[in-house]
Amino acid sequence: MSLTADLHTHTEYSDGTDSIAEWFAAARAAGLTTIALTDHDTDGGWDEARALVPAGMRVIPGTEFSTKHPGPDGELVSVHLLGYLFDRDDPAVVAEWTRMRDERAGRGGRIVELLVDGGYPISLERVQEIAGPSSIGRPHIARALMEAGAVGSVGEAFDDLLHDGSPYYAALRSTSLIEGLELITGAGGVPVIAHPRARAAAAVLTPEVFASLVPHGLRGIEVDHPDHDDDARAELRGIAADLDLLTTGSSDYHGANKTLRIGQERTPDAVVEQIIALGRTEPFGG
CATH class of the missing domain: 1.10.150.650 (DNA polymerase; domain 1)
Structure with a gap:
């Protein structure tokens, strides 16, 4: 099984520290040939990545959308949603990004x-x-x-x-998880739940909730992530198999803001090809 793709990374266009050029250099040093650009709620780095993509490397344009979903007690909990290869000019996407x-x-x-x-x-x-x-x-x-x-x-x-309970915290209204799924699929993209066993999302994203999201367009689960232990990975693989969902692996790289290494978790090349086949738009480079 070939593993040359990292499908969840960040740059200075959101909360990472790398410029696009530095991001490409880090990816190349890690031996990656496919990398997804998934900055938070923006396509800000896409054009620069398209212009600078090195020969022999491919970029999956994407975004990590901020969404929320009610927990067992009804309280809204943050759930991050990766969207790949969608039409960034879709009116609903443009409106959501402007609001955010x-x-x-x-x-x-x-x-x-x-x-x-x-x-x-x-x-x-x-x-x-x-x-x-x-x-x-x-x-x-x-x-x-x-x-x-x-x-x-x-x-x-x-x-x-x-943190959310701090006296210095100010809330940000996020779209609902279901609205996020429908936003991405409506723009022709491929939605994948990011790090579902990290932080508060773990208590919200039960097998039953995952099943309820499939009719709204969910296509995959990020299984191999630095925040997931072996038990979480095994559980998530089982859920994905039961629901016929794709499984991805990603580093969630943020440059110097976190100790994560680009490419430390990866997605099989065969899964990358499935995502590309499902998306409305094309990767950059190749």
């Missing part, structure tokens, strides 16, 4: 304001510089806090100051 971009900008500024009022030595201007071409997100604020010496790491910033 506008809301993220206001929410990021509000979090910074709360932290500054709380005595933390950061500024909105510096956070915007760190965010670069992407909308302000909590990882950018975390890096500003680390730079200012308020925390020792991005992880510490989330654990102590930026």
Whole structure:
């Protein structure tokens, strides 16, 4: 079984640190020939990736959509949804991204304001510089806090100051998981649930919930992920087999923001070809 693809990675266009050129260099050093560009709620890096894709490498254009789904107690829980090879000019996709971009900008500024009022030595201007071409997100604020010496790491910033229950947290309205699935499939894309056994999503995404998502267009489950232990992987493979869903593997690479290595988890080439056959658009390069 050939494993030369990583289908979940991030760049400076969302909460990663690599430029597109650095991202390609890291992928090549890892021996990858296919890599998915899945920054959060944006296609910001697609055009640059198309222009810079090296010979012998292929890019699957995609996005990691922020969605929520009700848990057993009715509380909405964050679930991330990978969408591959969809039409980025689809009116529903354009409208959703516009909403998310506008809301993220206001929410990021509000979090910074709360932290500054709380005595933390950061500024909105510096956070915007760190965010670069992407909308302000909590990882950018975390890096500003680390730079200012308020925390020792991005992880510490989330654990102590930026988690959902923090007094410095500002909520962001996410689309529902079902709406996200229908958004991607409506634009001709291939939706795959990201890291379903990581964090709070693990309690929400039961086998019954997975089954209920198939009629709404779910095509795959990210099984091999750094946050999944052997038991979780075995369980998810069983669910995927029962529901005739594709199984993928991905690093969730974020550059220097996380210790994950690009290509440390991979998707079989045969599965990549199935995803390409299902998508409306084509990969870049090849």
